[in-house]
Amino acid sequence: MSMQNKPKMVEAVLFISEHGVCKEMLFPEFEALLDGIVNMPEFADQQMRAVYVLINPRLMIRAAVFFYLDFDEKGGPDRGWNIPLRHLAERSGRGPDMGAGPIRLACRSQCPVSWHQMHLWDPNLTPGQNDLVLLRDAVKRNQLGLLVEDESAPQTVAAERLQVVQEDKWFAPNPAKDDAVKVAAKLDQEHRLKTAQLIKQQRLRLSTLAQQHNEELAKFRLASDEQGSLQLAEIQALQQALQQQAELNANLKIQLSAQAETFQSGRQEMSQQLRALERHSQAEADILRGQFDAELQARIAAAVAGYKEQVAIRDVELAYRNEMDNQLQLEVGRLRRERDEFASQGGDQILERLAKLGMVFVVYHPGAGHLTIPLQDIARYQDNPLAYAAAKCFVSETQYSQWLAHYQQPNCGGTLPSGERCGMSIERIDAPSRFVTGDSNCCAGHKVNSRLRTVG
Structure with missing residues (x-):
């Protein structure tokens, strides 16, 4: 060769x-x-x-x-x-x-x-x-x-590396014993190396499984938090609609009660007049009865006309509001298109040219580390950097903000009996996915109290 x-x-x-x-x-x-x-x-x-x-x-x-x-x-x-x-x-x-x-x-x-x-x-x-x-x-x-x-192939050794052993070591007293000792030492060393490598491999496997488990747990927690937030928003919307309907029903009941009292008082007054007139003559009573019926019908017609007018006014206001909403939606869409057009004509072209030149956009967020942001994610990152970093950590934006406050100042957030904040230094949680509000940001005393309140 x-x-x-x-x-x-x-x-x-x-x-x-x-x-x-x-x-x-x-x-x-x-x-x-x-x-x-x-x-x-x-x-x-x-x-x-x-x-x-x-x-x-x-x-x-x-x-x-x-x-x-x-x-x-x-x-x-x-x-x-x-x-x-x-x-x-x-x-x-x-x-x-x-x-x-x-x-x-x-x-x-x-x-x-x-x-x-x-x-x-x-x-x-x-x-x-x-x-x-x-x-x-x-x-x-x-x-x-x-x-x-x-x-x-035989392994040749350079002449300058060859050395002569001292004369007193040319003849060993017991070569077989020395060979056995060397073989035993070599086997023991190989066994130690194999054991150490096996332990190293098992530790690497355990760390890999733990990291995969933490990522899956963070994803499940994020999905659970998002589903809980959606359900809570839906419940609040239903409660608000129910409260509005209850207020509307109460107003209608008040209006009906007032109208019934008005009609009852008018009926009583007319009845008294009718009885007084009946004492005078039957003819006058008939006339008054007719007048009473006509006046009652007129009042009813006037009330109905008034309510119809109010309903028509409400319908006009509602139509006007819907028209204004549509115009505002169109205006918002137009402004968004103009914004996207201006953005595409300005910074995006510069960013795209920089990306073609091999430049990589890297930012650092605590908990997420250094993030390489693709070009298509630049706009989403500019809109909400915290939400982008929270998504990379598989947590919600709220949990990431609470963890960030804890990470920057790891003090107890519990309240003393005097009403002041505890402020005791606690262990810092390095991963947002392992941060639990009310537990990770509390000292041992407040953490025990919060657990006792939860159990009770």
């Missing part, structure tokens, strides 16, 4: 689907993919799981970085993708032993750079579905055609 064909460490990128390793390429090919020279139509409009691996001449993995890569509808990679794979591989911690000693492993639960954590994923370490085993077997198949070191 010549010096030019001598095996050396090789960088490669492997794509993993539901059925295992589906694509393998050397790192220069991956860089050409990122530069847009080639596309991957089979990955169009998908988010693929990929692994950057460093392979030694014996086809064994020495470092691995598990990351996500998004593809557009044409199979081109995300233009804003900028994860430093080599840097993460060099800075990452120790991982499992894949045949050549512990590897350097960078994943979501073990990331040396915090703001890249959200773009990484954790390998599945379940027996029978272990992603590390899939990678090891794929590299062993050597579909990339790498130069392999011949293990059967």
Whole structure:
């Protein structure tokens, strides 16, 4: 084997689907993919799981970085993708032993750079579905055609590295015993290394499962809070409508009672006049009876006309209000279109040009860390940054605001018997999803009191 064909460490990128390793390429090919020279139509409009691996001449993995890569509808990679794979591989911690000693492993639960954590994923370490085993077997198949070191070739040692042992150590008193001691020490060291690697692998698996459980729990809590908020708003709307209907019924009852009293008093007055006239003459009584009936009908007609006029006025006012509402809705729609048009003609074009030049918009929010904001989410982030950060943490905006106040000043929010705020320093909750109002922001005494009140 010549010096030019001598095996050396090789960088490669492997794509993993539901059925295992589906694509393998050397790192220069991956860089050409990122530069847009080639596309991957089979990955169009998908988010693929990929692994950057460093392979030694014996086809064994020495470092691995598990990351996500998004593809557009044409199979081109995300233009804003900028994860430093080599840097993460060099800075990452120790991982499992894949045949050549512990590897350097960078994943979501073990990331040396915090703001890249959200773009990484954790390998599945379940027996029978272990992603590390899939990678090891794929590299062993050597579909990339790498130069392999011949293990059967004798290992030559340079002359300058050869040393002569001192003469008093040429003859050992008991070589068999020394060999046995060395073998036992070697077996004990190998056992310790295997045990340590197994513990490391189990800890990594436990941290991965805990993080997945926390994310699912945060999603369920967010969905429950949103559903509770919708139901509470619906109940409040129904209660308000019921109260309005009750007030309307009470007003109508008052009006009916007043009208009944008016008609009763008028009937009594007319009856008295009628009895007085009947004493004089029957003819005058008939005349008065007719006048009474006519006046009663006139009053009833006047009252009916008055109510009809009021109803007509209300109908006109209602129609006018509806017309004004429609005009206002049209005006709001027009203003929104003008705003979108002005926004598209101004800042969005600048942002789009910056994004095409490779610029990435990164912001930092406590609890969410450094967030990479896609171009299409810039407007939504500008409208409500807290809501955007809360959504990334899988909590509601209210819970995120309460947690942020606690995170900035971790003091007890309980109330002393004197009415003053407790203000005792408490342990800071770093994750918004684990923050519970009334519990996480209270000291031990107020936390116990709140629980006792809840149980009672």
